[in-house]
Amino acid sequence: xxxxxxxxxxxxxxxxxxxxxxxxxxxxxxxxxxxxxxxxxxxxxxxxxxxxxxxxxxxxxxxxxxxxxxxxxxxxxxxxxxxxxxxxxxxxxxxxxxxxxxxxxxxxxxxxxxxxxxxxxxxxxxxxxxxxxxxxxxxxxxxxxxxxxxxxxxxxxxxxxxxxxxxxxxxxxxxxxxxxxxxxxxxxxxxxxxxxxxxxxxxxxxxxxxxxxxxxxxxxxxxxxxxxxxxxxxxxxxxxxxxxxxxxxxxxxxxxxxxxxxxxxxxxxxxxxxxxxxxxxxxxxxxxxxxxxxxxxxxxxxxxxxxxxxxxxxxxxxxxxxxxxxxxxxxxxxxxxxxxxxxxxxxxxx
Amino acid sequence: xxxxxxxxxxxxxxxxxxxxxxxxxxxxxxxxxxxxxxxxxxxxxxxxxxxxxxxxxxxxxxxxxxxxxxxxxxxxxxxxxxxxxxxxxxxxxxxxxxxxxxxxxxxxxxxxxxxxxxxxxxxxxxxxxxxxxxxxxxxxxxxxxxxxxxxxxxxxxxxxxxxxxxxxxxxxxxxxxxxxxxxxxxxxxxxxxxxxxxxxxxxxxxxxxxxxxxxxxxxxxxxxxxxxxxxxxxxxxxxxxxxxxxxxxxxxxxxxxxxxxxxxxxxxxxxxxxxxxxxxxxxxxxxxxxxxxxxxxxxxxxxxxxxxxxxxxxxxxxxx
Numbered sequence: 001x002x003x004x005x006x007x008x009x010x011x012x013x014x015x016x017x018x019x020x021x022x023x024x025x026x027x028x029x030x031x032x033x034x035x036x037x038x039x040x041x042x043x044x045x046x047x048x049x050x051x052x053x054x055x056x057x058x059x060x061x062x063x064x065x066x067x068x069x070x071x072x073x074x075x076x077x078x079x080x081x082x083x084x085x086x087x088x089x090x091x092x093x094x095x096x097x098x099x100x101x102x103x104x105x106x107x108x109x110x111x112x113x114x115x116x117x118x119x120x121x122x123x124x125x126x127x128x129x130x131x132x133x134x135x136x137x138x139x140x141x142x143x144x145x146x147x148x149x150x151x152x153x154x155x156x157x158x159x160x161x162x163x164x165x166x167x168x169x170x171x172x173x174x175x176x177x178x179x180x181x182x183x184x185x186x187x188x189x190x191x192x193x194x195x196x197x198x199x200x201x202x203x204x205x206x207x208x209x210x211x212x213x214x215x216x217x218x219x220x221x222x223x224x225x226x227x228x229x230x231x232x233x234x235x236x237x238x239x240x241x242x243x244x245x246x247x248x249x250x251x252x253x254x255x256x257x258x259x260x261x262x263x264x265x266x267x268x269x270x271x272x273x274x275x276x277x278x279x280x281x282x283x284x285x286x287x288x289x290x291x292x293x294x295x296x297x298x299x300x301x302x303x304x305x306x307x308x309x310x311x312x313x314x315x316x317x318x319x320x321x322x323x324x325x326x327x328x329x330x331x332x333x334x335x336x337x338x339x340x341x342x343x344x345x346x347x348x349x350x
Numbered sequence: 351x352x353x354x355x356x357x358x359x360x361x362x363x364x365x366x367x368x369x370x371x372x373x374x375x376x377x378x379x380x381x382x383x384x385x386x387x388x389x390x391x392x393x394x395x396x397x398x399x400x401x402x403x404x405x406x407x408x409x410x411x412x413x414x415x416x417x418x419x420x421x422x423x424x425x426x427x428x429x430x431x432x433x434x435x436x437x438x439x440x441x442x443x444x445x446x447x448x449x450x451x452x453x454x455x456x457x458x459x460x461x462x463x464x465x466x467x468x469x470x471x472x473x474x475x476x477x478x479x480x481x482x483x484x485x486x487x488x489x490x491x492x493x494x495x496x497x498x499x500x501x502x503x504x505x506x507x508x509x510x511x512x513x514x515x516x517x518x519x520x521x522x523x524x525x526x527x528x529x530x531x532x533x534x535x536x537x538x539x540x541x542x543x544x545x546x547x548x549x550x551x552x553x554x555x556x557x558x559x560x561x562x563x564x565x566x567x568x569x570x571x572x573x574x575x576x577x578x579x580x581x582x583x584x585x586x587x588x589x590x591x592x593x594x595x596x597x598x599x600x601x602x603x604x605x606x607x608x609x610x611x612x613x614x615x616x617x618x619x620x621x622x623x624x625x626x627x628x629x630x631x632x633x634x635x636x637x638x639x640x641x642x643x644x645x646x647x648x649x650x651x652x653x654x655x656x657x658x659x660x661x662x663x664x665x666x667x668x669x670x
Binding site for chain 1: 357358363365369371373377380394398400401402404408409427428429430431432433436437438439440447448449451457458459460461462468473488489490516518520522523524525526527528529530532560561562563564565566567568569
């Protein structure tokens with residue numbers, strides 16, 4: 001089967017609010033143009049297109065069809081879509097190339113979270129019979145998980161604040177970041193609770209954004225990039241949707257995906273942790289030691305465009321490989337409430 | 351060129367739908383129980399009592415059938431404080447979200463605890479169900495949980511046929527923004543103008559203009575003011591009445607290709623017998639009185655036959 005590598009990555013600036021439509025066209029067109037300029041490819045060179053987005057976030061049916069306008073889909077293209085983070089669209093594209101159906105693929109994700117009431121819309125991903133009718137908001141539900149870990153001694157509010165401070169410091173070198181700056185855990189802990197035990201800094205910001213990645217197979221990847229980021233492990237697993245029936249202080253699906261993908265020896269990791277305690281939880285679940293650089297981009301606490309944020313983790317990890325700053329990198333993406341479904345992508349330079 | 355502000359237009363968009371679902375034997379039994387003030391769990395593959403009940407085991411995916419009634423009091427496993435409740439949540443004043451392990455259960459049930467303030471909340475505290483005033487067979491039949499020292503509220507169970515269906519009203523609010531191109535088009539309409547845009551790559555004129563030419567993937571830029579007359583490319587005669595219909599059937603909905611445009615849009619053709627409408631018929635806009643105009647294509651009430659000779663098929667064959 002074909003080897004597959006990331007050969008291009010671009011994202012729109014992560015911002016609190018864009019004036020554009022919820023179909024993402026205004027954010028995607030410049031992202032595509034940057035990717036084509038970077039790789040020297042044109043739309044005719046792309047064998048397969050796949051996207052991740054959500055109609056509930058957009059407030060309209062088939063919003064991903066409107067987004068196809070950004071491609072200029074003539075002559076007709078081979079195209080697919082997942083109603084989840086575009087990291088899973090990348091998985092579909094990876095399978096397409098692995099099985100020889102395509103030589104190149106462009107994967108994109110977009111989300112205009114500012115159009116609606118994000119933490120309320122997120123109730124739509126819960127069990128529609130027994131949970132969504134209560135409209136549990138994503139921040140309140142995350143607080144349940146954070147407190148379990150605090151009371152079991154797995155992390156403290158100070159540890160969580162340190163994660164937020166580290167994210168903002170790292171994001172100083174990320175021109176697309178929404179939140180960045182010099183701050184300390186002590187300063188952050190002076191802020192009031194948003195949803196006790198969570199403060200605002202514990203929660204990823206509300207972000208509008210979009211991103212895209214180009215994948216290519218074997219020789220094509222070597223032709224397009226001096227140092228492609230080869231995908232050497234790619235797995236995703238899911239835990240039960242019943243929040244009360246699983247151990248919320250760890251992530252069995254992340255552990256299983258990482259084991260299958262083979263993460264030993266990674267030098268850098270980009271984790272999709274929308275809440276500070278989940279950053280700590282994921283490091284513990286993945287067994288990442290002090291020697292592993294985590295979230296050099298600042299991670300999603302510095303900018304969290306829904307349905308693109310997981311894809312951006314893969315793009316950021318690939319950037320570390322392609323720039324020669326690492327030989328083996330881990331990218332993680334999550335979907336569903338409280339890290340229910342998790343994807344691990346291992347990238348290597350040669 | 352027409353000088354029009356380029357700030358995008360936006361407006362509130364409220365969408366709603368009553369999702370109606372059948373419950374099946376496991377969730378149906380749980381819902382029926384709640385209406386009668388009992389709480390059913392189910393025994394999982396590992397012997398744990400799962401509440402709410404699962405149809406299939408969360409780990410082994412085995413079909414689960416052994417129901418176990420559990421208590422209506424329990425213990426808080428974890429909680430978070432919700433200082434500003436959102437629409438639709440169990441309580442409209444501040445409350446705690448909690449996982450509550452009911453007596454006899456082995457898993458936590460997500461619900462609200464009406465504790466008054468966060469300092470009244472603690473992990474391990476005991477709480478009891480406060481039943482809803484009008485139970486219907488839903489998780490909302492539990493109004494919330496409350497600390498044991500709260501004044502009990504007397505509420506009556508309901509007995510009746512098994513609950514088989516669940517209706518969940520979903521209402522979501524958005525701020526819908528038109529694209530910059532659509533905004534110019536809509537503002538043009540408010541002045542009685544029909545503004546399209548030409549794709550710089552393929553020269554096609556789109557009305558409404560698009561953020562990106564769907565053929566070429568580039569923004570449409572050059573503005574083109576179009577006349578308010580054109581040709582019927584294709585049409586259908588509406589004979590079927592439906593909810594919200596504003597015109598008495600039969601009437602004609604047609605694709606109108608304005609002269610100079612490369613894409614037709616949908617509008618009404620009135621002012622003649624429905625049977626007279628045909629492909630190639632030339633039509634002209636009938637505008638509403640100017641004092642009723644807004645940023646909408648509804649400023650054109652409908653199109654009417656102009657009386658000119660029909661357009662030859664070849665002139666619009668590429669626009670069907």
